[in-house]
Amino acid sequence: MASLNLAQKIISAHLADGKMEPGQEIGLKVDRVLMQDATGTMACLQFEAMGIPRVKVEHAAIYVDHNILQTGFENGDDHRFLQTFAAKYGIHYSKPGNGICHQVNLERFSIPGKLLIGSDSHTPTAGGAGMMAIGVGGLDVAVAMAGAPFYTKMPKIVGVKLTGRLRPWVTAKDVILEMLRRLTVKGGVGKIFEYYGEGIKSLGVPQRGTICNMGAELGATTSLFESDEITQDYMTRQGRPQDYKRIAADPGCSYDENMEINLSELEPMIALPGSPDAVHKVRDVQGQDVHQVLIGSCTNSSYIEIMTVAHVLKGKKVHPNVTMAINPGSKQVLETVARDGSIYNIIASGARLLESGCQGCIGMGSAPGTDWVSIRSFNRNWPGRSGTKDDKVYLTSPEVCVACAITGKITDPRDLGEYPNIPWPDKFVIDDSGIVPPAPAQYADTLEISRGPNIRPLPLRQPMEAILQGEVLIRVGDNISTDAIMPAGAKILPLRSNVPAISEYVFYWLDPDFAKRAKEKHGGFIVGGENYGQGSSREHAALAPMYLGVKGVIAKSFARIHRANLINFGIIPFEFQNASDFDLLAQGTPVTIENIVGNLKQGSKTMEATTDKDKKITLKVDLTPRQRDVLVAGGLLNYIRSTTTQ
Numbered sequence: 001m002a003s004l005n006l007a008q009k010i011i012s013a014h015l016a017d018g019k020m021e022p023g024q025e026i027g028l029k030v031d032r033v034l035m036q037d038a039t040g041t042m043a044c045l046q047f048e049a050m051g052i053p054r055v056k057v058e059h060a061a062i063y064v065d066h067n068i069l070q071t072g073f074e075n076g077d078d079h080r081f082l083q084t085f086a087a088k089y090g091i092h093y094s095k096p097g098n099g100i101c102h103q104v105n106l107e108r109f110s111i112p113g114k115l116l117i118g119s120d121s122h123t124p125t126a127g128g129a130g131m132m133a134i135g136v137g138g139l140d141v142a143v144a145m146a147g148a149p150f151y152t153k154m155p156k157i158v159g160v161k162l163t164g165r166l167r168p169w170v171t172a173k174d175v176i177l178e179m180l181r182r183l184t185v186k187g188g189v190g191k192i193f194e195y196y197g198e199g200i201k202s203l204g205v206p207q208r209g210t211i212c213n214m215g216a217e218l219g220a221t222t223s224l225f226e227s228d229e230i231t232q233d234y235m236t237r238q239g240r241p242q243d244y245k246r247i248a249a250d251p252g253c254s255y256d257e258n259m260e261i262n263l264s265e266l267e268p269m270i271a272l273p274g275s276p277d278a279v280h281k282v283r284d285v286q287g288q289d290v291h292q293v294l295i296g297s298c299t300n301s302s303y304i305e306i307m308t309v310a311h312v313l314k315g316k317k318v319h320p321n322v323t324m325a326i327n328p329g330s331k332q333v334l335e336t337v338a339r340d341g342s343i344y345n346i347i348a349s350g351a352r353l354l355e356s357g358c359q360g361c362i363g364m365g366s367a368p369g370t371d372w373v374s375i376r377s378f379n380r381n382w383p384g385r386s387g388t389k390d391d392k393v394y395l396t397s398p399e400v401c402v403a404c405a406i407t408g409k410i411t412d413p414r415d416l417g418e419y420p421n422i423p424w425p426d427k428f429v430i431d432d433s434g435i436v437p438p439a440p441a442q443y444a445d446t447l448e449i450s451r452g453p454n455i456r457p458l459p460l461r462q463p464m465e466a467i468l469q470g471e472v473l474i475r476v477g478d479n480i481s482t483d484a485i486m487p488a489g490a491k492i493l494p495l496r497s498n499v500p501a502i503s504e505y506v507f508y509w510l511d512p513d514f515a516k517r518a519k520e521k522h523g524g525f526i527v528g529g530e531n532y533g534q535g536s537s538r539e540h541a542a543l544a545p546m547y548l549g550v551k552g553v554i555a556k557s558f559a560r561i562h563r564a565n566l567i568n569f570g571i572i573p574f575e576f577q578n579a580s581d582f583d584l585l586a587q588g589t590p591v592t593i594e595n596i597v598g599n600l601k602q603g604s605k606t607m608e609a610t611t612d613k614d615k616k617i618t619l620k621v622d623l624t625p626r627q628r629d630v631l632v633a634g635g636l637l638n639y640i641r642s643t644t645t646q
Ligand code: F3S
Pocket: 065, 066, 100, 101, 102, 120, 122, 297, 298, 299, 357, 358, 361, 362, 379
């Protein structure tokens, strides 16, 4: 057999359907699944609708990390729903405060060589431990829990050779920011990034996780590293050496594309407000006043990072004009830093210590004030994601963050002097009291699921109608994120299990009247530019438009997860044959597409849409036979129900 790279090895070991040729649809047997509360509530309702008594994957976990603020009954109701649901159906439940799903998963459940899918776009973080981990929609997770394969297009595999060694104050975050600078937020679409070379030996598992985490911002299917002695060491310190397995590319393997980064040449980097790919060297933008510094998120909140920040803060004070908050990625990180005593340095500096969870990253608190410059160690800075409409959020490493917090200005951390090289603890604090295992299967029948009034029934789409007809309800530009389609934040997120209520906020920041108009017009079409639906895996960005009657999205191109989510909810993703036709489809333009079911069933690759004054435009429909069947059925749930026997 030919030499395989690592990604090909893991895929071939899980291949249930199709061929490993880039662009071909493949079905993969899923070992493990991960959910978080913002998407997982819906995934659970979807799983329940399939009528299967217990999950059929080897491990499933749901983490309450997004909606940990309880300002009304909604989040509390949802937490109790998730806990009782998890107990009954065979899922581990990670309590609020136990940590961010990706950090906890890396610590407690990552296993090299396994295939994980997760209803969160940063699921690839586990690639830092040699897992193939893919972010998907909640419905894909529900279907995998029912034992069905996960379908996706076989990506191209990009080999990224890391040479050299990071210099002091330069970090894994700078590696992925360099990738974003080179490739942009569209540069990874349809690709897996596989990192190799001598440079990986200077990166610990969480640092590798940082790089894989923000591969999501490249639009990549996933990113991964081999497992090696560094992985083994990490897992041993996690008290689970038995989970380690060596997995690496074959010698002499090849990649579809190749890149190289010399770590020795990198400098501290920062992404300017608006997009994670607006990357510059810190020294080129330094000097600007800073008002807020936030350290945390699934990208940068591991033990070494929080300890490094604590060490830098020792004996120093946060600048009087800066408000600084730190949220450790997990209870384990918090406990291990507390055991060391370094937590004192954080508190004494005047920084605010927040509990472990997503917090400000998802707009749950810490929204910046008007015109504040906010420096964050997070992964995303789409406008408005912070909870403040005209925010100015910069993305950078924790090292740059803490330098800014002390000086009150954007600062190159190399100006702080000697770099504190923090050693690993002999053993992390192993305390799984925040993870509730499922009830034994034999008692599952007897367990009741708690459903508060915030848990509303799951809306379903009807099978595809014969003619798609309606107006263009909104036309948006390039790189519209799922945050822009379905905003988050403390007011909106608690409504995630109440689709009628959350639907009122679709496109809210861009056009507060969208939901009202969509309902008055009985649905219609959305028109988008390039890379429509980039960003998080938020399936409410497809589910809520479906509820409002959106029948199709016509865009120049789509981001992978959102495109899959649209199909899953019975909304056809059309692409312009001629990008210039975008100009013809202004808001209010009528659109009619005839014989839609016939076209889907016949496998037509293009369809004709009739618009204003009988003008015709050609739309591309790039769908696999299975996706066509899903759309005809009115979405994946209808399709699975019609095809699965329990
Ligand atoms: Fe949470 Fe932000 Fe990561 S919302 S899962 S910390 S991207």
